[in-house]
Amino acid sequence: MSVNxxxxxxxxxxxxxxxxxxxxxxxxxxxxxxxxxGNAVNLLILAMGGVGGAPPIVGDGEPxxxxxxxxxxxxxTAIVITFAVTAFMLGIIYRSWWLSRxxxxxxxxxxxxxxxxxGFDPEDxxxxxxxxTEFVEGxx
Amino acid sequence: MSLPDxxxxxxxxxxxxxxxAALTFVLRRHAVAQRIISIGTLAVVLTLECLMLxxxxxxxxxxxxxxxxxxxxxxxMVVDEFSALMLVVSxxxxxxxxxxxTSQGSADGDADGPVSVFFPSYLILVAGxxxxxxxxDLFNLYVGFEILLTASYVLxxxxxxxxxxxxxxxxxxxxxxxSLLFLIAIAMIYGATGTVNxxxxxxxxxxxxxxxxTVLHLMLLTAFGIKAAVFPLSFWLPDSYPTAxxxxxxxxxxxxxxxxxxxxxxxxxxxxxxxxxxxxLMWVALLTMLVGIxxxxxxSDIKRMLSFTLTSHIxxxxxGLALNSQxxxxxxxxxxxxxxxxxxxxxLVVGLMERRAGxxxxxxxxxxxxxxxxxxxxxxxxxxxxAGIPPLSGFLGKLGLLQAGVADGGWLAWVLVGASLVTSLxxxxxxxxxxxxAFWRRAEDAENPDPLLLAAANxxxxxxxxxxxxxxxxxxxxxxxxxxxxxSVMVWCTGALVAVGVALTVFAGPLFTFADRAATHLRERAxxxxxxxxxxxxxxxxxxxxxx
Numbered sequence: 001m002s003v004n005x006x007x008x009x010x011x012x013x014x015x016x017x018x019x020x021x022x023x024x025x026x027x028x029x030x031x032x033x034x035x036x037x038g039n040a041v042n043l044l045i046l047a048m049g050g051v052g053g054a055p056p057i058v059g060d061g062e063p064x065x066x067x068x069x070x071x072x073x074x075x076x077t078a079i080v081i082t083f084a085v086t087a088f089m090l091g092i093i094y095r096s097w098w099l100s101r102x103x104x105x106x107x108x109x110x111x112x113x114x115x116x117x118x119g120f121d122p123e124d125x126x127x128x129x130x131x132x133t134e135f136v137e138g139x140x
Numbered sequence: 141m142s143l144p145d146x147x148x149x150x151x152x153x154x155x156x157x158x159x160x161a162a163l164t165f166v167l168r169r170h171a172v173a174q175r176i177i178s179i180g181t182l183a184v185v186l187t188l189e190c191l192m193l194x195x196x197x198x199x200x201x202x203x204x205x206x207x208x209x210x211x212x213x214x215x216x217m218v219v220d221e222f223s224a225l226m227l228v229v230s231x232x233x234x235x236x237x238x239x240x241x242t243s244q245g246s247a248d249g250d251a252d253g254p255v256s257v258f259f260p261s262y263l264i265l266v267a268g269x270x271x272x273x274x275x276x277d278l279f280n281l282y283v284g285f286e287i288l289l290t291a292s293y294v295l296x297x298x299x300x301x302x303x304x305x306x307x308x309x310x311x312x313x314x315x316x317x318x319s320l321l322f323l324i325a326i327a328m329i330y331g332a333t334g335t336v337n338x339x340x341x342x343x344x345x346x347x348x349x350x351x352x353x354t355v356l357h358l359m360l361l362t363a364f365g366i367k368a369a370v371f372p373l374s375f376w377l378p379d380s381y382p383t384a385x386x387x388x389x390x391x392x393x394x395x396x397x398x399x400x401x402x403x404x405x406x407x408x409x410x411x412x413x414x415x416x417x418x419x420x421l422m423w424v425a426l427l428t429m430l431v432g433i434x435x436x437x438x439x440s441d442i443k444r445m446l447s448f449t450l451t452s453h454i455x456x457x458x459x460g461l462a463l464n465s466q467x468x469x470x471x472x473x474x475x476x477x478x479x480x481x482x483x484x485x486x487x488l489v490v491g492l493m494e495r496r497a498g499x500x501x502x503x504x505x506x507x508x509x510x511x512x513x514x515x516x517x518x519x520x521x522x523x524x525x526x527a528g529i530p531p532l533s534g535f536l537g538k539l540g541l542l543q544a545g546v547a548d549g550g551w552l553a554w555v556l557v558g559a560s561l562v563t564s565l566x567x568x569x570x571x572x573x574x575x576x577x578a579f580w581r582r583a584e585d586a587e588n589p590d591p592l593l594l595a596a597a598n599x600x601x602x603x604x605x606x607x608x609x610x611x612x613x614x615x616x617x618x619x620x621x622x623x624x625x626x627x628s629v630m631v632w633c634t635g636a637l638v639a640v641g642v643a644l645t646v647f648a649g650p651l652f653t654f655a656d657r658a659a660t661h662l663r664e665r666a667x668x669x670x671x672x673x674x675x676x677x678x679x680x681x682x683x684x685x686x687x688x
Contacts, residue, residue, distance in 0.1 A: 034316050041323045048331035081286045085316055088293055092309055099302045
């Protein structure tokens with residue numbers, strides 16, 4: 001199977017840029033990273049369909065003269081899904097900005113609270129009284 | 141009485157919820173119509189799936205070729221023992237949770253609140269889960285995942301409060317990443333074999349070079365591992381689930397991770413039976429169990445604690461799968477069904493506890509056994525079931541896994557047997573701690589209890605509506621007015637799900653036989669492949685069929 005090198009290079013650049021953006025804390029950059037990677041994956045699927053150039057499904061012709069139509073159908077589906085997710089993420093980013101005026105992923109407050117705990121529970125961990133019976137005083 | 145073969149109607153399990161979602165979206169201003177349509181649709185789907193399960197029980201796997209195209213070209217949906225069982229269990233759970241959520245919505249009186257989007261999203265989630273269980277090809281599985289994930293994004297961020305948006309962001313980014321990984325794996329598998337049909341792949345993948353197989357195998361497992369929340373891919377789950385509304389968390393906990401487990405089982409049994417990564421899976425299972433349950437020990441918020449036990453118990457299922465034996469797989473199938481029901485009922489109970497006492501933080505709870513004895517029973521049964529106390533179904537599932545582990549005999553299997561026991565004990569510790577704090581001790585001993593709880597404790601359980609705390613702005617529920625604290629429908633739904641959990645114990649014999657047969661057929665692979673690629677007289681010759 002021969003490979004289209006240009007397509008491969010574009011894909012590599014898109015993946016690299018996408019992953020780099022994903023490592024940022026800013027939500028908009030994360031979204032851009034997801035969009036770039038989504039497109040890189042689409043190119044990967046296209047490349048997996050074999051050599052391009054010919055039209056897919058032409059009458060009853062020989063399969064060797066046609067492109068594989070399945071990857072293109074898969075890509076269409078994938079594009080629609082990425083589109084929906086991008087729209088939803090934009091909504092979340094806007095809402096997040098509206099609520100906290102920050103375009104960053106916030107740290108979970110409950111996580112910080114649990115991490116700061118000493119692990120000492122006044123009820124479970126208090127020292128046991130040496131007098132183990134409660135009836136001593138009553139017997140006197 | 142002979143049952144009709146309803147398996148050709150399997151696509152309805154996906155199509156009907158979609159149709160109902162469209163209808164409820166159009167009818168978003170008519171709350172009553174929305175409720176009737178949603179509950180009615182799920183009831184029909186549940187009935188259909190039960191009949192399919194009964195048929196599959198007697199006759200084995202069956203495939204539906206959509207559009208009448210010959211396999212492997214068209215889209216196929218496959219109902220075999222495993223997928224039929226998963227469909228029925230997931231539908232029972234989603235049906236009861238839907239009624240619970242409906243009752244909660246009507247009790248809170250928000251007829252035209254943000255809840256109007258709840259029903260369409262919920263139905264789409266159900267459609268996505270059904271589609272993933274029925275999918276006969278990898279890409280349809282991907283689409284099923286995407287449908288349920290997109291619906292879950294909406295459900296998780298319902299209302300758009302600050303806390304939910306924060307949790308939703310992490311959840312969305314992680315889920316999208318796992319989907320991208322899955323898509324990359326699909327592209328590579330297509331490049332290597334030229335097909336995405338699972339039955340076709342089962343034959344073609346084994347012909348590839350061993351190295352290629354391992355790469356493709358691990359890519360799929362990573363993608364599914366994120367969705368199933370196995371260690372070290374599980375950190376997103378306890379962070380995001382607890383913030384959602386109680387019924388949403390309940391249905392997520394029950395279904396979403398199990399879809400990932402389902403996909404892992406299919407990958408291991410159908411696609412890569414000879415490419416052996418069992419040792420890796422055993423380590424993953426070990427760490428998933430231990431890290432998850434240690435996380436649970438550190439929590440005081442009950443919802444977060446349960447989210448950690450959820451990830452921890454995924455380890456049990458991976459353990460059974462990694463043993464790669466008949467008994468291990470059968471025990472895994474039984475355990476998945478048990479865990480869906482039990483984990484969901486626990487989250488529903490916590491939702492009720494939160495309504496009753498104003499908070500789900502165990503440190504701030506007390507007296508609930510005296511104030512709400514029914515709630516105490518409803519918590520106690522699934523909690524003991526989760527920990528694996530005999531004779532409940534959790535014990536039976538774990539016993540099966542332990543037997544399979546001992547039969548395996550390797551040192552790693554023995555380590556896992558030990559780890560399973562430790563995890564069960566620690567699970568017992570965390571659920572018993574919640575029991576002691578929330579139910580057993582007196583409310584005055586709790587730190588900073590909610591005014592709602594104190595009001596209830598002073599009036600000896602006579603608090604029926606939130607009017608009791610209207611004068612306490614520090615209570616979360618002070619603005620709810622005359623809303624009922626414990627709507628009886630919510631309690632009945634929770635009770636019904638707990639009863640289903642008990643039924644899994646009572647009918648453990650037939651169920652285990654069924655799981656055993658499902659495991660046999662999963663390991664044989666031939667019934668599944670034959671159902672899809674075998675003779676289909678209904679396919680016309682111009683669509684690639686051999687004709688009748």
